[in-house]
């Protein structure tokens with residue numbers, strides 16, 4: 001189906017002509033009740049979309065588009081375990097990772113929920129052993145540091161969640177993350193660690209990823225070298241999280257220390273699979289369970305709520321509204337929480353690897369723009385850096401503000417000041433400041449145009465009572481389902497990522513040309529050949 005040829009799409013094009021030119025000031029003046037009405041609740045999250053350039057009619061038309069595109073059917077198909085990842089012919093069941101143990105879901109002959117809870121039980125036992133000091137390293141000392149080695153979805157989720165939930169973590173345990181093949185990452189993460197007290201968790205869905213396997217090999221050498229031990233020490237200092245048992249065994253990690261997940265969990269959707277193992281060690285199994293329950297709350301909401309009240313669906317549709325009808329290229333996520341500093345990076349993979357595509361699930365070129373560029377930083381820091389462009393730049397950037405009622409650390413009035421800034425930013429973006437208002441302050445004429453704030457810049461405000469494992473899980477699931485909604489509208493397979501493959505293959509091909517001590521003949525394009533030659537000169541290798 002060409003979505004742009006549907007009546008629903010055409011109605012939105014028409015509607016955009018009218019609403020697209022209205023200012024948010026007018027929309028609020030003409031309809032002051034919108035502030036209370038254009039809100040929704042999902043779990044503990046209070047979501048306010050009143051500062052969007054929409055009317056009730058816009059939302060009705062967007063929901064009609066979602067109906068036409070089949071969002072509800074796709075959500076249901078995903079929950080049933082149908083192979084909605086069509087190019088890889090796989091089910092997409094991250095929602096099953098959060099289902100309570102009593103639930104029954106059999107997909108492709110596998111008792112999915114039963115298997116999930118079997119692994120969760122093993123993870124719990126492992127995490128408790130490490131946290132209590134019962135788990136001993138090769139020399140008999142307890143583990144004091146856990147290093148997660150993984151990249152992409154095998155890094156960003158647990159790293160983001162650990163940063164977010166540090167306030168809930170065991171402060172006597174150090175948790176570090178190594179992802180990059182840049183050797184500085186490993187060197188910095190381990191420089192002050194004692195091998196006798198260090199445990200590595202090698203996390204990789206495929207267990208073939210160059211960066212992760214290289215870092216894992218370096219970690220093994222670091223460990224054995226530091227302990228002066230042979231391979232027998234590996235079992236007490238390495239665990240693995242993967243779908244690939246054979247490769248884990250081949251690496252030398254005891255399959256007893258392997259925690260499994262399945263091909264129906266996409267890498268960027270894998271935080272709540274065994275990929276969360278290092279996080280569970282840090283925050284403990286009970287807090288981890290709370291995070292899963294938080295996700296499940298939102299999963300149930302997306303599955304059971306009619307589209308017109310379905311919060312993740314509505315937020316996904318608002319993204320479509322700006323991407324396709326206002327030609328917005330980017331989407332800023334601005335958590336007013338230092339603990340959420342890694343959330344934008346996490347969401348970059350979730351959203352951009354899922355929906356950054358120009359071919360539809362049917363193999364045909366897409367009919368619309370797709371994939372918003374997600375970016376962001378915590379507030380208030382961003383205010384003193386890039387908010388200038390948000391307020392006065394020529395690009396329209398829809399913003400998600402995320403804030404909390406209660407602080408994790410209550411110090412004087414700091415949290416109130418933080419939140420005052422968040423509300424002020426949302427208000428300033430929406431209303432702006434007219435030339436008359438600026439001039440009325442006594443601003444000299446020549447400065448008036450510089451101080452005018454156009455306003456009419458849309459934002460969503462998400463408020464949660466506090467940053468807890470549960471509300472973090474709710475935020476994660478909220479965005480997962482935003483991505484799903486948009487992928488259905490754009491007719492994409494949001495669960496594959498073929499676009500990352502070519503660069504990997506080329507890097508493998510190029511590597512020998514960089515490392516070879518002998519002169520080399522490069523069969524590459526002129527620019528690559530020149531870059532490699534320059535690099536080899538810097539490394540003192542002959543051209």
Ligand SMILES: O=P(O)(O)OC[C@H]1O[C@H](O)[C@H](O)[C@@H](O)[C@@H]1O
Nearest residue numbers: 152153154204205206209267500
């Ligand atoms: O978990 P792994 O198999 O090691 O994969 C790690 C990452 O690498 C790939 O390049 C994919 O683009 C990501 O989706 C994935 O999360």
